[in-house]
Amino acid sequence: xxxxxxxxxxEYIVREIDTDDEELNAFLFSLGCYSxxxxxxxxxxxxxxxxxxxxxxxxxxNQLAAAxxx
Numbered sequence: 001x002x003x004x005x006x007x008x009x010x011e012y013i014v015r016e017i018d019t020d021d022e023e024l025n026a027f028l029f030s031l032g033c034y035s036x037x038x039x040x041x042x043x044x045x046x047x048x049x050x051x052x053x054x055x056x057x058x059x060x061x062n063q064l065a066a067a068x069x070x
Contacts (some may be wrong), residue, residue: 001047001069001070002018002042002065002066002067002068002070003039003041003051003065003066003068003069003070004049004062004066005036006041007041007046008041008042008043009040009041009042010041011038011040012037012038012039012040012042012070013036013038013039013070014033014037014038014039014068014069015035015036015069015070016035016037016069016070017033017034017035017067017068017069018034018067018068018069019067024064024067028064028067028068029033029067031033031053031056031058032053032054032056033051033053033068037053037054038053039051039052039053039068039070040052042057045059047061047062048060048061048062048064048065049062049065051065063068
């Protein structure tokens with residue numbers, strides 16, 4: 001299951017990042033989004049969602065959310 005299927009307000013654990021783009025992997029790692037980290041979908045919008053990782057909130061698009069497997 002990826003982040004686009006996640007319920008709002010429920011905490012999940014990131015299983016893996018499914019992308020071949022090293023720059024995208026590095027970006028997500030800099031946010032604290034990597035295997036084993038808890039992640040929560042705070043709210044959903046038409047073009048993406050707001051996620052909470054560690055102590056930060058980030059707005060990501062649906063393509064990025066689809067690459068985060070939970």
